[in-house]
Structure formats: C-alpha cells, structure tokens
Amino acid sequence: MAKKVDVFSAGCSVCKDTIEVVKRLAGKDEVVIHDMNKSEVATKAKSYGIRSVPAVVICNSLDSTLRTALASFYVSDTQTGI
Numbered sequence: 001m002a003k004k005v006d007v008f009s010a011g012c013s014v015c016k017d018t019i020e021v022v023k024r025l026a027g028k029d030e031v032v033i034h035d036m037n038k039s040e041v042a043t044k045a046k047s048y049g050i051r052s053v054p055a056v057v058i059c060n061s062l063d064s065t066l067r068t069a070l071a072s073f074y075v076s077d078t079q080t081g082i
Contacts, residue, residue, distance in 0.1 A: 003029045006057040008045045010036045018054035 005026050009015035023031050034041045036053055045055065048062045055062065 003059050005029060005031045005059075006034060007031065008034045008036055008041070008048075008050055008053050008055040008057070010053045012053070015054040018056070022056060 003026075005022055007015075007019050007022055009019060019031075019033055034044065036042055036045060045053075048055070048057055050057075050062060
C-alpha cells in the first residue's frame with residue numbers, strides 16, 4: 001500500500017538535504033514538497049503543529065524528529081508486511 005510523505009521546506013540547505021533523503025527512502029511512495037514561503041502552505045503547516053522546518057509528515061502524522069519518523073514508518077512496513 002502506497003503511503004504519502006509531506007515535506008515542509010523553506011528552501012534552505014538543510015531542507016534540501018532532508019528532501020533528498022526522504023525521496024531516496026520513500027522509494028515508490030508519494031513525496032510532496034510544500035513551500036513554506038506560500039501563505040496557504042504555512043496555514044496547512046500550522047494545522048499539523050509545525051513550528052520549524054524542515055518538517056516531515058508521514059501519513060498525516062507529524063513526528064518531532066526525521067529519524068524517528070522515517071524509522072517508525074519503514075520498520076513498521078517490514079514487520080507488518082504492509
């Protein structure tokens with residue numbers, strides 16, 4: 001089952017690196033990049049409780065750290081076979 005990963009970015013070098021890592025790890029899963037310089041994106045980010053970027057939302061769930069989010073996302077897949 002395909003999953004959706006949203007990355008909220010301001011275009012900084014750390015954001016760009018995060019996007020690169022997320023895309024590589026996501027494989028065939030959908031990765032959507034959101035530009036925080038757009039007011040409608042900032043509003044959406046606020047609804048997730050995002051206070052800083054880069055921020056990664058996996059299947060509509062914000063995790064406070066990228067490493068924890070990606071690990072839980074991909075480890076659960078290998079354990080459950082989803």
